[in-house]
Amino acid sequence: xxxxxxxxxxxxxxxxxxxxxxxxxxxxxxxxxxxxxxxxxxxxxxxxxxxxxxxxxxxxxxxxxxxxxxxxxxxxxxxxxxxxxxxxxxxxxxxxxxxxxxxxxxxxxxxxxxxxxxxxxxxxxxxxxxxxxxxxxxxxxxxxxxxxxxxxxxxxxxxxxxxxxxxxxxxxxxxxxxxxxxxxxxxxxxxxxxxxxxxxxxxxxxxxxxxxxxxxxxxxxxxxxxxxxxxxxxxxxxxxxxxxxxxxxxxxxxxxxxxxxxxx
Numbered sequence: 001x002x003x004x005x006x007x008x009x010x011x012x013x014x015x016x017x018x019x020x021x022x023x024x025x026x027x028x029x030x031x032x033x034x035x036x037x038x039x040x041x042x043x044x045x046x047x048x049x050x051x052x053x054x055x056x057x058x059x060x061x062x063x064x065x066x067x068x069x070x071x072x073x074x075x076x077x078x079x080x081x082x083x084x085x086x087x088x089x090x091x092x093x094x095x096x097x098x099x100x101x102x103x104x105x106x107x108x109x110x111x112x113x114x115x116x117x118x119x120x121x122x123x124x125x126x127x128x129x130x131x132x133x134x135x136x137x138x139x140x141x142x143x144x145x146x147x148x149x150x151x152x153x154x155x156x157x158x159x160x161x162x163x164x165x166x167x168x169x170x171x172x173x174x175x176x177x178x179x180x181x182x183x184x185x186x187x188x189x190x191x192x193x194x195x196x197x198x199x200x201x202x203x204x205x206x207x208x209x210x211x212x213x214x215x216x217x218x219x220x221x222x223x224x225x226x227x228x229x230x231x232x233x234x235x236x237x238x239x240x241x242x243x244x245x246x247x248x249x250x251x252x253x254x255x256x257x258x259x260x261x262x263x264x
Contacts, residue, residue: 042236069115080104175209201242
C-alpha cells in the first residue's frame with residue numbers, strides 16, 4: 001500500500017497548496033484566471049485517473065461499467081469547466097449563467113447516475129431489507145432540507161430571470177439525485193472488500209454536489225475565486241485519488257492470486 005500512501009500524501013500537499021493559493025490570491029483581481037485554469041486541469045486529471053482504473057476491467061464487468069460512466073461524467077464536467085474558463089478569460093463574460101458550460105455540466109448528471117447505479121449493483125445488497133435503510137432515509141431527509149435551503153435565495157430573487165432560475169434549480173435537483181444515490185452506495189459498501197476506494201470516490205461526488213448547492217445559494221453574487229471553488233478543486237483531487245486507490249487495491253489482490261496459480 002506504499003503507493004496509495006504516497007498518493008494520499010501528494011493529494012494532501014496539493015490541497016494545502018490550493019488553500020494557500022486562495023489565501024494569497026496572486027494576480028489580485030485577475031485571480032479568477034488561475035482559479036478557472038486550475039479546476040480545468042484538476043478535472044482533466046480526474047478523468048484520466050478514472051480511465052486508468054477502468055482499464056483494469058473493461059466494459060463487461062459491473063466495476064468497469066461503473067468506472068467508465070463515472071469517468072465520462074467527469075469528462076463532461078471537464079468540458080463544462082473548460083467552457084466556463086473560455087467565457088471568463090477569453091470572452092470576458094463573468095460568471096455566465098445559462099450557457100454552453102451549463103449544458104456540459106447537465107450532460108454529466110445522467111452519466112454519474114448510471115455510474116452510481118452500476119456501483120450499487122456491485123454490492124448486490126437489497127437495501128430495503130437492511131437495517132441501514134433507516135439511516136439512508138434519515139440522510140435523505142437532511143439532504144432534501146439542505147438542498148431546499150440552498151435554492152430559496154435564487155427562487156426569491158426578483159432580479160433573476162426565469163431561465164437563470166430554471167438552470168440553478170436544475171442543478172440542485174440533479175445534485176440531490178446524485179447525493180441520494182451516493183448515500184445509498186456508502187451504506188451498501190460499508191464493510192466490503194473494496195469499500196475504501198469506492199467510498200472515497202462517492203464522498204468526492206457528494207462534495208461537488210454540496211459545492212453546487214453553495215453556488216446556488218450565492219447565485220448572482222458568485223464570482224470565480226470564491227472559497228466555494230476550493231470544494232470543486234478538492235473534489236477532483238479526491239476523485240483522482242479514489243480511482244488511483246481503487247486500481248492499486250485491485251492489483252494488490254490480483255497479483256498474489258496470479259502467482260499462486262502460476263500465471264505470469
